[in-house]
Amino acid sequence: MDSIEIVLAMLLAVVASAYLVRVLPLSLPLPLVQIGLGAVIAGFTGHGVQMDPALFFLLFLPPLLFLDGWRIPKNGLFRDKAIILELALGLVIFTVVGAGFLIHWLIPAMPLPVAFALAAIISPTDPVAVSSIAARAPVPKRLMHILEGESLLNDASGLVCFRFAVAAAMTGAFSLTGASLTFVWLVAGGIGAGVLTTLAITWAQRWLFRHFGEPAGSPILVNMLMPFGAYLAAEHLQASGILAAVAAGITMSYVELSGQVMANTRIQRSAVWDTVQFALNGVMFVLLGEQLPDIMEGARVSLSQSGHVNAWWLVLYAFAISFGLMALRFVWVWTALRITLYRRTLRGEQVTKPPLRVLLAMSLAGVRGAITLAGVMTLPLALPDGTPFPARDLTIFLASTVILISLVAASIGLPRLLGGLQLPAEPAEQQEEDLARREAASAAIAAIERAQVELMHKDDTCDMYPEAAGRVIALYQRRLDTTGSADGEEAERYRKLDQAERMLRLAAMQAERRAIFGLARQEHISDETSRKLVREIDLVEARHKL
Template structure:
């Protein structure tokens, strides 16, 4: 099958499984997609795709991590920086050393450096899989943000550990000084180049849109979609982490978006485009994982000296050891940082044994683990086969499936036993922001003396009538009594031409004032976010409501202007 046909088929199957998952809510979507991929590839004449790890990392991982970096609430991310860094870097080192020695002890045929490589391969959690499994299970929001932050950063530390473990296997030489220097360069350099590219793109976008406005919205969204690929490629070319570059570019772009409250068309297109990209690429990743399963299992089972049941036992033991090390690290190394964050108000939920267990089980492995395993070289210097490469890939793939299935089973049980948790802090911030925005909109309706002197008494009377109606609606919303849209301003009276035209002009004035109020509300919400009184998720949800209301109102305003015989552009 040609590459183009394969890509189209994978994307189509991703969309179909997404629809099917709506009817099978008990089964997580990633498991459905992996199973379907395995079924399609299992027959002798099934769909078999040659998996290129470098191409896979380039095509699928950067946009997904960029989107995660763009969406993750930055206030919570930086507030939880210490536990996130402990998980993203400290836990990876702890896992590589502890699990590496354990694997070498359990399977002596695997050399120690190769065991370290396998431990490094399975050390990163997967942001896509974590979100897919825990999205609708009621995971506390701050814990979810911590898990997302961990997944964004530990890909780089895990891949760097793989690189050095493989290098030690190929050369027989290992230097802690070289590891520390290279890791610092790759991490800091990746974050720096990504932030620089994100900042540069934002400056260019601001320069263009200041001149042409929202006319170039489609082109800007296309460039934004290409930005994570550019960050990844540039990062890899100069020898730093392309993955961290893509993440940093997403975070930098999100910060720049806080100054773009007026660009409604671009914002709506961006949300829609990224929603489609994430859905398509998420599906493609897990389908490709399923498509690789038959060939991975077949290659390993055909290798000399490998028994199927023994291999499955190895997978289970390694997976449990991996989760045990994670639980130990969270309990001993991260629990104190979480308690401190809770005392300082940066974390609503109080750390507990159940929360630690839920955080442990959420350590799901996914696409990056598979790509890292398949990136292990086939031969060493001199053409000698890389030691136990097929077994390493099989065990890594088994850990992916084991952690996915185990999380799908255990997380709902654990979260149901946890005390009911309501994110009252975020809800309070949202209510406060809505009240502040409504008050700002009311204040914007007051005419100055200079503005009042420009109009006659009839105009002023009509203006005050409309302002009174709008003000009352905003006051109702402040008191959480009524947040409905536009009031019905038509009265039951005879439709003489004069009355019809008068009502049309009143309606136009009301629509124009409402549009002005929406703009004031939106600017106020962006001000609340810049002052860190609300987070990115709250801002995004509330601004989306205002954007949709403004788009609908502008369409009604165009129709009303045509009916009144006025220019469409308002001049």
């Protein structure tokens, strides 16, 4: 198959996976279905797609990490920043050291630097896989935010450790000072490049819009190119392009608070980004599945590199490394939790010990994904003296099997661990929503009153403005009554009433659309008129569904 046909087949596989995951009798996570379809494509074509790791990092990671950084709740990210940094930095180093020695002990034929390289590349978790599995498991919101924050930041630390482990295997030397300074620059330079790129592009875009207007589609296209600009700028400075993409997304979330983007642009941009995210996420795992035939072929070479004859030793190594990763993760999380609770107790704070099931879920949720596979593919083919890189095929095979085992273990274990788990509610979210609704309604009423006066001055012959203003103000007054009631039962009653009204409005709008489409089919109105009216209804419906 030609390259274009393979790309089209991969996109069709992504579409098919969304339906297969709904109709399959087993509750399989979407990534596993996509990996399976990728393996089918590779078997049909006779070979997998030759994945260029540098091209993979450039095409897939910047937009996905940018979007994750943009959409992750910032209050949760900064509230749990200490826990997230412990997982994204401390846990990675702890995993590299612990798993590195474990791998070298299991497979003495694998040199220690190569064992550390394998441990480093399997240490980062994959945000795409975690989110996909969490969609089918009742993961608490706060735990999910911690996992998302960890997966956004630990890629850089894991890849840095991988880079230095490979350098040690190539040269036989390692400098802790040099590694530390390089890590500081990678982090600082990557974050700085991401923040400055977003601010510079945003400023330039606003200047152009003020002087020359806003062309249709231009803001969306600029927004989609922003993560690539941040990534390339950081890589040019030899900093972390991954952190640059994440920092650019977080900065974009603050830029959005200015409210200078038109509502229509926001609606269209959200739809475009949702489509891009769905396609890229799916293609990543389909591409991973397409590597499986070559990886299985490399298992034959891996067997001789491990020093054994029986192929079951490879399976044993893969499971031992996977469970070792889970055990290391559990030890780190348990220890960090104990230290955190002890510190809060010393400060006189009231602490609540989370259930053991939550700690076990944290251990299982460390799912590896396409970033691990792309990183391990960058292993050199040969050492500087021309000899083959030691245990390269074995390292790639073990990293790939760890990815699959972690996906299967999380998809089976998380729903069973968290099913029926009762956690204390967090009323802060409802309070914040009520506050925002009250403030927005008050501001809307004040704006309506000002607009009513201005319109009456402009057109003093029309006496309909007071009536119209009264009808609109009544809607916002209902919202104030709903969110500002002191009586909890009364507030709950108003919320149910508001929900019932919203459902009736949605039903009415569906009927409106059917009537408009019927008129267009009967040629009573033009297609242009029907598209305009339906779009207006869609925008109102989108507002009511929020």
